[in-house]
Amino acid sequence: MSSRTLPLNFTLRFGGVASATQPRWILGLRRCSPCVGTGLAGIAPATTPGKPSVTVLQKRIQQLQNGLKRAEAFAAKHPRALNASVLGALSCFAVTAFGIAPMAPDAAELPRRTLVESVATNDIAVQLDELASHAVALTRSEATRSSDTPDSLLRRAGAFDPVAAAFLRADLLGRRVLQGRSGRMVHVTADASGQVQKIVVRFPAERVEQQGSHFTRLTIERDGSRFTARTETAPLQAQVALGSGSIRTSLFAATDDANIPDAIASQMADMFSGDIDFHRELRKGDRFSIVYETLTADGEPIQWDSGVGRLLAGEFTNNGRTYSAVYFKDSASGKASFYGFDGQSKRRTFLASPMEFSxxxxxxxxxxxxxxxxxxxxxxxxxxxxxxxxxxxxxxxxxxxxxxxxxxxxxxxxxxxxxxxxxxxxxxxxxxxxxxxxxxxxxxxxxxxxxxxxxxxxxxxxxxxxxxxxxxxxxxxxEAITLPGYARGQFLQTVASVKTQLAVAETMDGVVAAD
Structure with a gap:
């Protein structure tokens, strides 16, 4: 029995004229000439360019659906007249899409022109007068010296103000600028003529119990032709720093090379004193990584004492064995100590050293x-x-x-x-x-x-x-002191945090601020 092939070849055509913002599309159905006489001959070609209306689109879609129904009816009526060639014919269906380039020219090809417009400027004298009407204040920081006088300190700070110098000599609070140890940071704000407008000095808190957590701020301000002074106590702010180093001769030589303060080196020796004899057991090549606090007053690192807070965490590799510890404060009891990452306190029945710094x-x-x-x-x-x-x-x-x-x-x-x-x-x-x-x-x-x-x-x-x-x-x-069970969850969170910081510290030599 001979077979018939249905050369069904349809094209869905999307086209039209596109604007710069929204392309236009048309839908067309094109039949192949061999399809004449088949059940699909009712589909009209779309040859009219432009944007079709919704009615036209719906009509053409309906024509396509009707044609497919006729094809199905033909197949049902002549089942044996169809063979695999139908599939080959159906493969002739094609969907094509093309965009119409925008009608506007390419911006890169547009001609360019330069517009020149004259702008009138004020006379230079007028400009200088305008600048002079704006107040100019310059602030400079200087550290006090043992040989300083009020006049010499102000001169180094760029101020020339006999009235301010006299106030620093005569006023009870003003004299405190140069009292005590040298090295205090003094911030002097002066105007363009060199007259002092404000002096701020920061130094350790007066109360001994606050000296590790607070500082004293002395502020001297101009009020017309005279000066006023006041002091206040403010809390020190802690910033986190990361440090690491390796042993070549001694612990303190290694921390000196890494620019780690002595106070932190001593805390590290105390932290690991139950694990390592820093006098007899240190080996060349031993390494350490630490996380610790630096203290700031009004955002500026303090210059007095050690300028640091507490050691927060550390790892020390001695002779191939690594010891780890973290500072942990129990929020319920308020007690704080160094603990190993396993929750065992580094503080035992007996301290390893009778001195905090040695x-x-x-x-x-x-x-x-x-x-x-x-x-x-x-x-x-x-x-x-x-x-x-x-x-x-x-x-x-x-x-x-x-x-x-x-x-x-x-x-x-x-x-x-x-x-x-x-x-x-x-x-x-x-x-x-x-x-x-x-x-x-x-x-x-x-x-x-x-x-x-x-x-x-x-x-x-x-x-x-x-x-x-x-x-x-x-x-x-x-005997070591064990961490209370109720604090275990909080402790593990702290350990997870410092482990990340210690991993970063281990990759570097020296000190880097983490905040």
Whole structure:
């Protein structure tokens, strides 16, 4: 049986004239000439250009639908007359789309022209008068010097004002600008003629308990022909800084190379003192990364004291082993301490060091005695520090002895329970009395050079059953304080945050502000 092929070849044509903003489209249905006589012959061609109306579009769509229905009817009436060639014919359907280029010319091809217009300008004298009518104020910052006078300080700040200098000499508050230690930052605002308009000085808070958290702001302002002065206390603001470094000779040399303040280096030594003996166990190539606070007054880093706040977190790799710690404050109890990332406190029953800031000068070993000129077993650890540096008890207990003893000079001995006791010798001052109960970290005296000492230092001993023991070994073996369970969630959030900061700090050498 012969088969018939249906040469169905339709074209959907989209065209028309487009504007610059909205193209116009037309819909046309074109039939192939072979389709004449088939069930699709009722579809009229679309040859009229332009934008068709909605009625025309609907009419042509209806024609297409009617033609398809006729094709279906033909297929149902002659099923065997159709074969795979129908599919080939249907593949002749084509959909074409084309856009009509906008009628407007390309902007790049448009001719260009230059428009020149004369603008009248004021006379130079008029302009100068106008500028003179605007007040000009210049602010300059200078650090005070020990040799400064009010006049010399103001001259360095670009001000020439005898009235202001006289106020700094005569006024009770004005004199405080140059009182105390040098290095205070003074901000002087003067007008174009050099007359002082305002002086702002910032220095440590007067109350001792506020000196780590607040500062004093002294403000002197011109009020007509005279000056007024006032002081106020404001809180210091903390900014986060990241730092890292590596050991080449010593911990303090490494922190010096990384521009990390000594106060932070001391806190880092205290943070990891239960894990690392910074006097005997440091190795060349050891690395550390830290997160800490810098303190600012009115957005400016403070110049007094260390200029830093607390150490927030740290990692220290010593001899291939990494130790981690984070500062955490329990919001419920208000207690704060350093904790390992596992939640175990770095603060144990006994502190590893009786001093917050120290550079150990000799370890637990034989040494050459400076007075007797003989080799003797040195039963303890000597901490070199300036006279007057605070000495703290490494654990809670009762003062067993506080007074003078040959060789030791001023000495304090503390009983910690059982057969354990500690000795603090060569003190310049004793701050406790015999029989007094003391807490861990409480001050017992100050570094000195009394007794058989060639220079200011603290001699520290830890005794168990009357025998001299290595203080650091005792501290490491002492019981650690565990983080309360209710604070675990808050603690883990803190740890996750500082881990990210420490990862950033590890990639650099030196200090970078994180805020």
């Amino acid at each position: 550079r150990i000068t000799s370890g637990f070993a034989m040494r050459f005695h400076p007075i007797h000129n003989t080799w003797r077993q040195h039963n303890g650890v000597d901490y070199g520090a300036p006279t007057g540096t605070a000495v703290r008890s490494v654990g809670e207990g009762m003062v067993e002895m506080a007074g003078w003893q040959n060789g030791f000079g001023n000495v304090v001995q503390v009983r910690h329970g059982g057969d354990r006791s500690t000795v603090y010798a060569h003190l310049s001052k004793i701050d406790v009395k015999k029989g007094q109960r003391i807490e861990q970290g409480q001050r017992v005296g100050a570094v000195g050079s009394t007794g058989w000492a060639t220079g200011p230092h603290l001699h520290f001993e830890f005794r168990v059953g009357g025998r001299h023991m290595d203080p650091r070994a005792i501290a490491r073996a002492s």
